[in-house]
Structure formats: structure tokens, C-alpha cells
Amino acid sequence: MPDDTPLTPGPFDGPSAFAERLRETIRVAGGRAWPTLWLCDAGFTDWPIGEAGVIDALQAWAGSARRLRLVMQDDRLLRARHPRFVAWRQRWDHIIDCRLCAASDAADLPSALWTPGWTVERHDPARSRGSSSDSPAAVASLRQRLDDVFARGRPGFPASILGL
Structure with a gap:
């Protein structure tokens, strides 16, 4: 049965409002049967992706x-800040594609969550200001930008790190 839980559209202002939009979207992702999620940010340091509730929602999805496609500048920050997400990523390696972007591409890197029917994007990451929308134009525009940065990125954030 499809999930008809409403998502909050429109602008948001501040880190807690941004984090709540992300939580809300990931919670309904499984019920809406979205086949693809994109998460994109320089380092995901202030995202709630390491919280137990978010991991449970990702597990349900x-x-x-x-x-799941991840795009970031540097995976070291994510590894240090979100160990639960790293462990979840290891279990679900077969559905996850990750790309790391060069520092020169960082200015073009959105801070956003994309689904086929919904977006959450920070237009001002420093102040965590942005908007969420189900507008087809917003969904298509963000997807095009994500495709571009993904194509320029190199594989990264492996499920395991082998060493000597």
C-alpha cells in the first residue's frame, strides 16, 4: 500500500529544519516505493544520516x-561522523554507488536529497537555508545537476578499506 504521508514543501531555514526535512523524506521513501535516492553533500557532517531512526528508515526502504547514489567531496568526514551509516553502507554495498568529487568541483556540488518525486536542497549550506518540493521542474533540474557531478566524480567511499 502506497504511503500517502504528506511531506513538507517550501522553504526551510536552519540546521534543525533541514535535518527534519531529510528525516521526513527518508521515512516515507520506502512507502512511496521510490527506486532511487540520491544524497549529495561535501561531507554530510550536519546530516542526520547516522541517527538510529534514519538508519531504520533506510533499512525499510x-x-x-x-x-542509493552518494556524491561527496571527501568520505573521511562521513566515516568519522556517521559510523552507523558506514555500517549500514557495508551491508547494502550492492545497491550503493558512491562518487567523490575533486575540490575544483566542490562549488558545483549541491547539498541535496533527490528522489523521483521529491527534492530537499540547501541553496545556502552555510546557513542551512533551502527548500523542498515535488515540482517536476525542481526534480528534473536537481537530477541533471546530480548526474553532472556524479559523472565527473571518481569511485569512492568503499564498503571496506583493505590495508596491509
Whole structure:
């Protein structure tokens, strides 16, 4: 049965409002059967992706025919800040594609969550100001920008790090 839980559209202002929009979107992702989620940020340091509730929601969403794409500048920050997410990523390696962007591409890197029917994007990451929308134009525009930065990125954030 599809999830008809309403998502909050429009502008948001501040880190807690941004984090709540992300939590809300990830919570309904499984019920809406969105096949793909994109998470994009320089380092995900202030995202709630390491919280137990968010991991539970990602777990509920994940499964066959699902794909998570991550785009970031540096995975060291994510690894240090979100160990629960790193552990979840290891279990779901087969549905996750990660790209790291060069420092020169960092200015073009959105701070956003994309789904086929919904976006949450910070237009001013320093102040955590942005908006969320189900507008087809917003969804298509963000997807095009994410495709561009993903294509320029190199594989990164491996499920495991082998060493000597």
C-alpha cells in the first residue's frame, strides 16, 4: 500500500529544519516505493544520516530494485561522523554507488536529497537555508545537476578499506 504521508514543501531555514526535512523524506521513501535516492553533500557532517531512526528508515526502504547514489567531496568526514551509516553502507554495498568529487568541483556540488518525486536542497549550506518540493521542474533540474557531478566524480567511499 502506497504511503500517502504528506511531506513538507517550501522553504526551510536552519540546521534543525533541514535535518527534519531529510528525516521526513527518508521515512516515507520506502512507502512511496521510490527506486532511487540520491544524497549529495561535501561531507554530510550536519546530516542526520547516522541517527538510529534514519538508519531504520533506510533499512525499510532498501531492497531489491533499489539504488542509493552518494556524491561527496571527501568520505573521511562521513566515516568519522556517521559510523552507523558506514555500517549500514557495508551491508547494502550492492545497491550503493558512491562518487567523490575533486575540490575544483566542490562549488558545483549541491547539498541535496533527490528522489523521483521529491527534492530537499540547501541553496545556502552555510546557513542551512533551502527548500523542498515535488515540482517536476525542481526534480528534473536537481537530477541533471546530480548526474553532472556524479559523472565527473571518481569511485569512492568503499564498503571496506583493505590495508596491509
